[in-house]
Amino acid sequence: MHHRPTLAKINLSAILSNYQQACKLAPKARQVAVIKADAYGHGAIEVATYLEPHVPAFAVAFLDEALALRAAGIGKPILILEGLTGEEELRLAEQFNFWPMLHSNEQLLALMSLTPTPELQCWLKVDTGMHRLGLTPVDAQSWADKLCREMKQRPVLASHFSCAEVLDSPISKHQMQQLFALAAHMECEVSLANSAALIRLPQSAVGWNRPGIMLYGCPPIADKTVAELNLQVAMTVTSQIIAIREVMPGEAVGYNCRWQAEQKSRIATLAIGYADGYPRLTNSASEVFLHGQRARVVGTVSMDMLTIDISHIPEAKVGDEVELWGGNIPVNEVAAHANTIGYELLTRVTQRMHRAYLRD
Incomplete structure (x- = not known):
């Protein structure tokens, strides 16, 4: 029962329409629907339940967010953006089909020390200039080599733009060049584009993209309106x-x-x-x-x-x-x-x- 006359009306079909708009911006790529932070305040379980038939995978920030989605019956793969540490978390990832975004030597050493090695779709976070999380490109190459040899899989190489909303940013170009060069050398897939990059930097929107804020009808770029971006307020x-x-x-x-x-x-x-x-x-x-x-x-x-x-x-x-x-x-x-x-x-x-x- 709800008595107070204050509410957040959440339009789930608008969120699906926004997801489909992200797909139209990069038709040859795949889009991970980012639903961290309770789907940016919109309710992660409700949003995931509605989007699940339409998306290949979801992304959340940390393990507890992913486990809550599994408990609610969400079955699609879930990318964990802050990675996983220690045996218990890595075994849970294997059990529940979570994709860890591994960003440090410590996380990767923990993975490699397990016997048997968990069967995981690993993503490697490469620090190309955001300087928040990520392996150096040199370390990323060496770990990608190890994963290919010992786990018989090619990791997805991911990075995060620091200035994607800035038009013609030389920083963004440098970040893109670094990741693409590494991925070409390793023959790995990439994940780079967030919402702003899908709009501003279409050349970065290949492999796996990570639309977040645009799914909720909030323009990621200050000088564009919802209507100009073909989005709907959620x-x-x-x-x-x-x-x-x-x-x-x-x-x-x-x-x-x-x-x-x-x-x-x-x-x-x-x-x-x-x-x-x-x-x-x-x-x-x-x-x-x-x-x-x-x-x-x-x-x-x-x-x-x-x-x-x-x-x-x-x-x-x-x-x-x-x-x-x-x-x-x-x-x-x-x-x-x-x-x-x-x-x-x-x-x-x-x-x-x-x-x-x-x-x-």
Whole structure:
């Protein structure tokens, strides 16, 4: 039973449409659907269940995320982006058909020390310039050689762009050249393109791609809209007006009196706050959508509530639905007003916000 009028409406058919758009951008490659961080806040089990007939594999960040999907009945291979360590994790990977992205000498030594050697589809993470995780190209070549000899398999060589959203970035070109040269020498498949690279760097979108944020209808590139990228917004966050009051000139609204009315104003209170994932640190330019128009968030966002100025919307009344982000207010726009990115807001939607799933 759900009583609070605040929810995240998740359109699963939009996520499938976005996945199909990723496939259209690289028709000769295969696309791993990235559903880490609870499918970027959209619900990993629901998203995986809906996408499973259409995808060759999923990707998550770590082992527990993969095990939760198996417990829910998801059967497709699952790539584990942070790799695995130690015998127990590697045996679980073998048992459950997880693909480890091995990124360190320690992880690979742990794998090679096991008898019998687990039968795993291994991916090797190569550090081509992100400098976060990965083997040096020299170490990657030596380990790829060992895996070919001892495990009778060619690993997928993967890397991660640091600046994929930047047009004509020399860093991206250098990263691509390094990985492709190594892969050609080793006769291995590659995995390099994320969402931004699928759009900006189509020449990198070969082998296995890893679309993430674009699956959820959030543009990975700041200067492109959802419509321009043929994507559909997957999450719409809505709440309701639970109170309306008149505020006189000079009167303040909310904690610390951050906002004061310059003229007589009509202020509505919504049943959503930072404990639901709406950013507290938003500036005074953030807007919401109701009755076909925008209204500004005023005052400090509270834990459970926030206030908006509806002086220009006389028809607004208690009980009206208000969109916080979605098709009319892009999540990237809300994020920019809070000095962050859409990814963070989507993944910060908390468990207390009810999710309603649309399937068609």
